Amino acid sequence: MPAKTTGETGMSDSVSDLVGQARRLGLAGDFAAGHALIDQAERLAGHDPHARALCAVERGRLCNSAGERDKARPFFEQAWQLARQAAAHALAVDAAHMMAVVGSLGDAVQWTAAALAYIDDHPQAAFWRAALLNNLGWSYFDAGRFADALAIFEQAVELRSLAGERRELRIARYAVIRTLRALDRLEEARRLAEATAGAAAADGEQAPFVQEELAECCARLGEFDRARDSARQALAVLEHDEAFVDSQPRRLARLRWLAR
Numbered sequence: 001m002p003a004k005t006t007g008e009t010g011m012s013d014s015v016s017d018l019v020g021q022a023r024r025l026g027l028a029g030d031f032a033a034g035h036a037l038i039d040q041a042e043r044l045a046g047h048d049p050h051a052r053a054l055c056a057v058e059r060g061r062l063c064n065s066a067g068e069r070d071k072a073r074p075f076f077e078q079a080w081q082l083a084r085q086a087a088a089h090a091l092a093v094d095a096a097h098m099m100a101v102v103g104s105l106g107d108a109v110q111w112t113a114a115a116l117a118y119i120d121d122h123p124q125a126a127f128w129r130a131a132l133l134n135n136l137g138w139s140y141f142d143a144g145r146f147a148d149a150l151a152i153f154e155q156a157v158e159l160r161s162l163a164g165e166r167r168e169l170r171i172a173r174y175a176v177i178r179t180l181r182a183l184d185r186l187e188e189a190r191r192l193a194e195a196t197a198g199a200a201a202a203d204g205e206q207a208p209f210v211q212e213e214l215a216e217c218c219a220r221l222g223e224f225d226r227a228r229d230s231a232r233q234a235l236a237v238l239e240h241d242e243a244f245v246d247s248q249p250r251r252l253a254r255l256r257w258l259a260r
Helices: 006-027 031-045 049-065 069-085 089-102 105-121 123-142 146-163 166-182 186-202 208-220 224-238 242-247 249-259
Strands: none
Touching: 006 031, 006 049, 031 049, 049 069, 049 089, 069 089, 089 105, 089 123, 105 123, 123 146, 123 166, 146 166, 166 186, 166 208, 186 208, 208 224, 208 249, 224 249, 242 249
């Protein structure tokens, strides 16, 4: 890609700033204001493919966050095309990963494969690999294909372990734990949950979702005192997490019941 002039770099930075603000507004639920900022960014982007790809992927993310998946999809496809044209490899993989997120299970499989193949050719974007596998695993999980999900999640764990990413490794292991429980492999799930919670404690961090899984496994195994203790540890964090309280009332009620 040709080097940018000072003016082009300034334009790109301005577009990046605007789309970053738009993403934050989308996360806060202010979609109209987010789209207005993308409108400004698009005017600044002109014909620059990298800047236009940034605008397209964030426009799509706004639509997806607003529950408009069908409206989001063309923007992600556009970003995929433009980012590859601009040799913006990480952005191209981001667009492919969003195509996987907004589509069916078949779309998730197809677009994850496309993104992984792209990474093989452009290893600068290799940091996306574990996240892609994680998302694909949850697509299988949501479809009830737990054995397929487990195989994918275990690949993500291996990548996180090799990279030495301790926090991300705990998150990846949580997905394995949750899937093992879905498969009724309760002893395995409990052992991994105990090890993962212990690793978090050793790092001075909390692992409330792992504690939630540990509580569920222990309850299913008839170990109600241990279930109560883990539920209380999960609640100590999750009762103060506004997003969890608002979006997961049934899980919160279940934890409160187990904590008694």
